Amino acid sequence: xxxxxxxxxxxxxxxxxxxxxxxxxxxxxxxxxxxxxxxxxxxxxxxxxxxxxxxxxxxxxxxxxxxxxxxxxxxxxxxxxxxxxxxxxxxxxxxxxxxxxxxxxxxxxxxxxxxxxxxxxxxxxxxxxxxxxxxxxxxxxxxxxxxxxxxxxxxxxxxxxxxxxxxxxxxxxxxxxxxxxxxxxxxxxxxxxxxxxxxxxxxxxxxxxxxxxxxxxxxxxxxxxxxxxxxxxxxxxxxxxxxx
Amino acid sequence: xxxxxxxxxxxxxxxxxxxxxxxxxxxxxxxxxxxxxxxxxxxxxxxxxxxxxxxxxxxxxxxxxxxxxxxxxxxxxxxxxxxxxxxxxxxxxxxxxxxxxxxxxxxxxxxxxxxxxxxxxxxxxxxxxxxxxxxxxxxxxxxxxxxxxxxxxxxxxxxxxxxxxxxxxxxxxxxxxxxxxxxxxxxxxxxxxxxxxxxxxxxxxxxxxxxxxxxxxxxxxxxxxxxxxxxxxxxxxxxxxxxxxxxxxxxxxxxxxxxxxxxxxxxxxxxxxxxxxxxxxxxxxxxxxxxxxxxxxxxxxxxxxxxxxxxxxxxxxxxxxxxxxxxxxxxxxxxxxxxxxxxxxxxxxxxxxxxx
Numbered sequence: 370x371x372x373x374x375x376x377x378x379x380x381x382x383x384x385x386x387x388x389x390x391x392x393x394x395x396x397x398x399x400x401x402x403x404x405x406x407x408x409x410x411x412x413x414x415x416x417x418x419x420x421x422x423x424x425x426x427x428x429x430x431x432x433x434x435x436x437x438x439x440x441x442x443x444x445x446x447x448x449x450x451x452x453x454x455x456x457x458x459x460x461x462x463x464x465x466x467x468x469x470x471x472x473x474x475x476x477x478x479x480x481x482x483x484x485x486x487x488x489x490x491x492x493x494x495x496x497x498x499x500x501x502x503x504x505x506x507x508x509x510x511x512x513x514x515x516x517x518x519x520x521x522x523x524x525x526x527x528x529x530x531x532x533x534x535x536x537x538x539x540x541x542x543x544x545x546x547x548x549x550x551x552x553x554x555x556x557x558x559x560x561x562x563x564x565x566x567x568x569x570x571x572x573x574x575x576x577x578x579x580x581x582x583x584x585x586x587x588x589x590x591x592x593x594x595x596x597x598x599x600x601x602x603x604x605x606x607x608x609x610x611x612x613x
Numbered sequence: 614x615x616x617x618x619x620x621x622x623x624x625x626x627x628x629x630x631x632x633x634x635x636x637x638x639x640x641x642x643x644x645x646x647x648x649x650x651x652x653x654x655x656x657x658x659x660x661x662x663x664x665x666x667x668x669x670x671x672x673x674x675x676x677x678x679x680x681x682x683x684x685x686x687x688x689x690x691x692x693x694x695x696x697x698x699x700x701x702x703x704x705x706x707x708x709x710x711x712x713x714x715x716x717x718x719x720x721x722x723x724x725x726x727x728x729x730x731x732x733x734x735x736x737x738x739x740x741x742x743x744x745x746x747x748x749x750x751x752x753x754x755x756x757x758x759x760x761x762x763x764x765x766x767x768x769x770x771x772x773x774x775x776x777x778x779x780x781x782x783x784x785x786x787x788x789x790x791x792x793x794x795x796x797x798x799x800x801x802x803x804x805x806x807x808x809x810x811x812x813x814x815x816x817x818x819x820x821x822x823x824x825x826x827x828x829x830x831x832x833x834x835x836x837x838x839x840x841x842x843x844x845x846x847x848x849x850x851x852x853x854x855x856x857x858x859x860x861x862x863x864x865x866x867x868x869x870x871x872x873x874x875x876x877x878x879x880x881x882x883x884x885x886x887x888x889x890x891x892x893x894x895x896x897x898x899x900x901x902x903x904x905x906x907x908x909x910x911x912x913x914x915x916x917x918x919x920x921x922x923x924x925x926x927x928x929x930x931x932x933x934x935x936x937x938x939x940x941x942x943x944x945x946x947x948x949x950x951x952x953x954x955x956x957x958x959x960x961x962x963x964x965x966x967x968x969x
Contacts, residue, residue: 420811446813460804463797471801474813480794530813 371434373398373534373565374450379418379428381589388414390589391428396534401556401566403576406586407609412569413455415586416538420452421445433533447474451527452536457519459526461512465503468511468522469494474530493529501525501555517548524555528564535559537568541575553579577601585609622784622872629777633770642769646841648882649776650834654855655862655874656783657830662860663868664790665823666803667721670856671732674739675709675828677851679835681743682708684756684845695761698840699775702833709832710825717824721817724806736853743847755846758839772841779837780875783830787871795819803869854899858885861902865909867916876917881905 372395381389389411396402406412417423419430421442429438432450440448459468470490473479486494498504501521506514511522520540527535540556541549549572556566556579570576576583577597584594587609593600600606629649633642654672662668682705687698720731743750750756761771790796798819801809810816839845858881859874866877884905888898913920 422807422811442811443813443815446811452811454808458805458808460801460808462804463800467797467800471797471809471814472812475794475798475815477815477818480798480815480819483794485792485794485797527812 371431372396373433374419374567375429375431376415376419377429377431379415379430380426381414381418381423382426387589389418389425392586392590394584394591394594396565396567398533398565399563400582401560401568401580403580403583404567404569404586405571405573405576405583410586410609411589412586413538414589416452416536416569420450420536443474446527446530446532449531449533450536451530451532451534453520453523453527453538453540455538455542457516457523459511459514459519459522461510463511464508465498465511465514465522466491466494466507469497469526469529472526472529497525497528500558502551517544517551520544520548520552521555524552528559532564534565534567537566537570539569539571541570541572549575619788622788626777626781629780630774633773639769642773644883644886646769646773646776647886648879649773649780650838651858651862651882652875652878653776653779653783653834654831654859655866655878656780656787657827657834658859659863659868659870659874660787660790660827660830661820661823662827663863663870663874664787664796664799664803665820666725666799666869667820667824668725668729668860669720669732669824669827670729670853670860671720671735671739672828672831672859673851673853673855674736675713675831676835676838676855677739677743677847678709678712679705679832680839680845680850681750681756681835682832683836683839684758685749687758687840688756692759692761695763695771698758698761698836699771702775702779702836705836706829706833710829713825713828714821717821717828718817721820721824733853733856736851736856740847740851743851750847753847755844757844758842760843761840772837775837776834779830779833784871784875786826786830790823791871795822799823800869858882861906861909864916865905865913867918867920870916870918873916873918 374396376392376394379389379392380387392411392415394404404412404415414423418425421437421440421444424439429436431437432445433448437445437448437450460471463471467486470486473490473493475483483490495504495507498507501524503518503521503525506518511519514522524535524537524540537556540552544552553575556568560566568576568580570580581596582594583597583600585592585600585603585606587605592605592609593603595603632645637645654676658669658672683698683701686701690697692698716735720728720735723731744752746752761768763771790799798809798814798816801812801814802816802820806816835850839850842849859878862877862881863874864877865873865881866875867873885898885902888901892898892901909916915923
């Protein structure tokens with residue numbers, strides 16, 4: 370069976386900088402795959418290319434058995450490929466419940482024909498908010514949430530469209546240790562429910578605990594991939610992180 | 614609460630519709646007509662400038678499109694019952710929306726201040742056309758629209774009623790937008806368009822729709838204006854001051870609110886008429902106008918309605934918090950303190966109010 374996400378020879382240059390340089394990788398369905406690498410190795414650019422935020426110079430992306438290279442971010446989202454951002458981007462002037470509902474990936478018929486927050490939208494949002502223990506803040510503005518709560522909200526919101534693959538960009542950056550555990554629990558729960566994850570993360574204990582396989586990126590290309598144990602003992606990886 | 618608000622809105626329109634029956638002085642009705650024109654245009658501008666967060670400065674160009682469309686058509690067709698020019702308005706609105714579609718599609722690739730500059734350029738290009746396409750627009754000599762066959766004593770009334778209907782249309786469209794998922798999508802575009810795009814919000818579609826409806830309504834007002842004035846010149850049909858006025862009114866009343874632009878128009882247009890009256894025909898009133906703008910930016914940067922709603926919300930919260938610490942919940946995790954159920958209700962209605 371072909372992998373859920375397959376990236377082939379993807380390249381992106383900014384001026385003379387090869388941010389992503391012929392990168393190839395695959396994410397198998399049903400895994401929590403980690404994407405790690407030193408600062409500036411191209412992880413976020415790769416995320417932006419895969420999710421349609423940036424257009425690649427060359428290379429292909431296949432998702433769920435079809436070629437999605439050059440597809441718009443919104444179209445990819447509606448096809449089941451969601452992402453979160455490093456800085457937890459939510460809509461501060463909308464309520465928490467509205468932040469959930471707006472991520473529903475609606476077609477024009479629903480946009481024109483159904484209420485801002487219909488009863489079924491609200492029920493669906495409440496269900497997820499309950500799972501993420503955000504029910505008590507459902508009617509507050511997102512601006513009133515703590516940073517950790519915003520990260521949870523962003524994660525919960527992209528689940529509104531019932532994605533098959535979720536890309537998490539540093540889910541534990543800038544949050545307290547309790548929240549890191551909470552985040553891990555939610556990822557595990559959702560993984561058990563059938564969602565595949567690709568996670569960019571700097572917290573290595575978190576990665577080694579949660580993810581398998583681990584893909585290592587350096588200077589815009591894949592230098593290693595395998596189980597956490599294999600990657601940790603790989604000479605190239607040690608080189609990239611520690612310098613030779 | 615929503616019922617209270619919508620019945621308040623209904624009352625406002627009933628009073629508006631009844632006003633001419635009180636035999637108002639001619640100058641009062643004349644002032645009301647201009648106030649209504651600006652109220653419709655500010656409401657229309659709010660769809661794109663407020664709800665979508667795209668501050669267009671080019672709306673006067675579409676006002677001009679409406680005015681010229683009206684004048685051109687009735688330069689070749691006669692007016693018999695007097696109502697034909699009004700019956701043309703929907704067609705003018707559709708025409709302007711169709712012209713607006715490609716323009717918006719290009720201009721809306723830019724955002725915020727760049728978008729403002731691109732659209733103000735549009736205004737001057739349109740004015741250039743109006744001045745220079747002599748064979749069509751008559752250039753600086755302008756165009757005449759035949760007057761309606763009404764007696765002088767009640768001549769203003771048909772215009773007044775049509776404008777009340779247009780205001781109803783603009784406010785109705787805004788209310789429907791706010792209640793639908795289009796309104797929610799526009800709020801997402803306003804908040805963080807890139808993020809919105811990535812969670813499947815149809816950003817390009819909804820903002821273009823808002824732009825087209827907005828310029829369509831603006832052109833309809835232009836049509837009424839041309840008929841009312843009876844004669845149009847390029848410098849008045851496509852006037853940067855119109856753009857500035859409607860933006861100012863929306864800012865004063867409150868962007869992205871239902872009634873803010875209407876409130877702003879009623880305050881500023883009457884103030885302007887008074888200032889122009891007091892300070893004579895010179896342009897001194899423009900300085901007073903600029904002063905008003907500065908004061909708004911200093912004292913009410915978010916506009917009257919949002920500021921008032923915020924105050925009300927804080928007061929209610931304080932009142933709710935006062936009667937003892939019962940029901941403080943189990944204490945939230947970091948930051949977001951959990952609140953008692955009743956406070957939650959208030960916050961919910963206050964956020965609902967922000968859409969009002």
